[in-house]
Amino acid sequence: MITTGQKIAIQRTDASRLPSTDLDNIKFGRVFSDHMFVMDYVDGAWQKPRITPFADMRMSPAALVLHYSQTIFEGLKAYRTEDGGVSLFRPKDNIARMNRSAHRMCMPTIPEDLFLEALTTLVDVDRAWIPDGDGAALYIRPFMFASDEYIGVKPSDTYRFIIFTCPVRGYYSEPVRVKIETTYSRAFPGGTGEAKCGGNYAGGLYPAKMGQDAGYHQLIWTDGLTHQYIEESGTMNVFFNVDGKLITPALDGTILRGVTRDSIIRIAKDEGFEVEERKVSVEEIVEAARAGKLISAFGAGTAATIAHIASIAHGDEVFELAEISERRISERIGTVLDGIRRGKEADKFGWLVRV
Numbered sequence: 001m002i003t004t005g006q007k008i009a010i011q012r013t014d015a016s017r018l019p020s021t022d023l024d025n026i027k028f029g030r031v032f033s034d035h036m037f038v039m040d041y042v043d044g045a046w047q048k049p050r051i052t053p054f055a056d057m058r059m060s061p062a063a064l065v066l067h068y069s070q071t072i073f074e075g076l077k078a079y080r081t082e083d084g085g086v087s088l089f090r091p092k093d094n095i096a097r098m099n100r101s102a103h104r105m106c107m108p109t110i111p112e113d114l115f116l117e118a119l120t121t122l123v124d125v126d127r128a129w130i131p132d133g134d135g136a137a138l139y140i141r142p143f144m145f146a147s148d149e150y151i152g153v154k155p156s157d158t159y160r161f162i163i164f165t166c167p168v169r170g171y172y173s174e175p176v177r178v179k180i181e182t183t184y185s186r187a188f189p190g191g192t193g194e195a196k197c198g199g200n201y202a203g204g205l206y207p208a209k210m211g212q213d214a215g216y217h218q219l220i221w222t223d224g225l226t227h228q229y230i231e232e233s234g235t236m237n238v239f240f241n242v243d244g245k246l247i248t249p250a251l252d253g254t255i256l257r258g259v260t261r262d263s264i265i266r267i268a269k270d271e272g273f274e275v276e277e278r279k280v281s282v283e284e285i286v287e288a289a290r291a292g293k294l295i296s297a298f299g300a301g302t303a304a305t306i307a308h309i310a311s312i313a314h315g316d317e318v319f320e321l322a323e324i325s326e327r328r329i330s331e332r333i334g335t336v337l338d339g340i341r342r343g344k345e346a347d348k349f350g351w352l353v354r355v
């Protein structure tokens, strides 16, 4: 049984860290707002939804999550809007994705209305932490982990669900150098690629480090079976502008269903650009690059929104896009997307939820 309609208890801090925080100089993911939302799953139900001061917590060294990685997370943002308000961007899509991840990882789902109320209440409590200005937002991190004190591979009976927030500014400033990865894999058919579970990211660290040691910011992941098809770029979805057409790998179960990816596709189509979601082979992109038809490429995700790619390495070849890049399409889409988030453009797709 899942308990809904519970009131969220709020315990405010009496020692806010905001006065000693410089919101104009924040490192991504290093600064945390004053409060967090916490709720435990015990005896088959979500219990005691509450907002408390952000603080360390106690857990058993035998907690299941620490050994077998039964943990999932999300990432979304709240923005200050032009009318002085605050809005969440597409939170229901993140809630739905978190619940799909929960299903894949044998974890309990979270009632959508309670999840949304937790998000809006927490952001409201820490509203003063939302920075203002270009690229500034409140990054919101919901996550859930297995908390049973037990050594043995099985789904936990108890879980903790937490949401905390971080004030952030821009993520990547410079276009990134990427390498097409054809040795290691992030995901494979039947695996957990589509779930936002911790293990996917831990497994990507070593190949990413190898890439970084060789001078690349990010990897372009390819399919785990043949390494012939492009999947994602680092922790972002990836788009290519080939001859004026926007191409992105189709969702096939191994790729994360990015909210930014979907937003870009919908805005691009609405703006009259041609978009193709389909299998994208490495060969096709390499051929387009050789022929000078790869006009630009970019990663898409909540953290960076659009991260332009400066160069793509494949084997011994390096294709420099920076010089030929013509970013009319991505810049137009980025402007519309940012305009919607900030309330400068009409929310024609119904994406904002006001706090």
Ligand SMILES: Cc1ncc(COP(=O)(O)O)c(C=O)c1O
Binding pocket: 075, 232, 234, 235, 236, 237, 256, 257, 258, 259, 260, 261, 300, 301, 302, 303
């Ligand atoms: C592996 C991966 N792909 C893509 C994305 C982009 O998804 P979104 O646009 O929902 O942030 C993310 C970030 O959440 C990610 O971790």
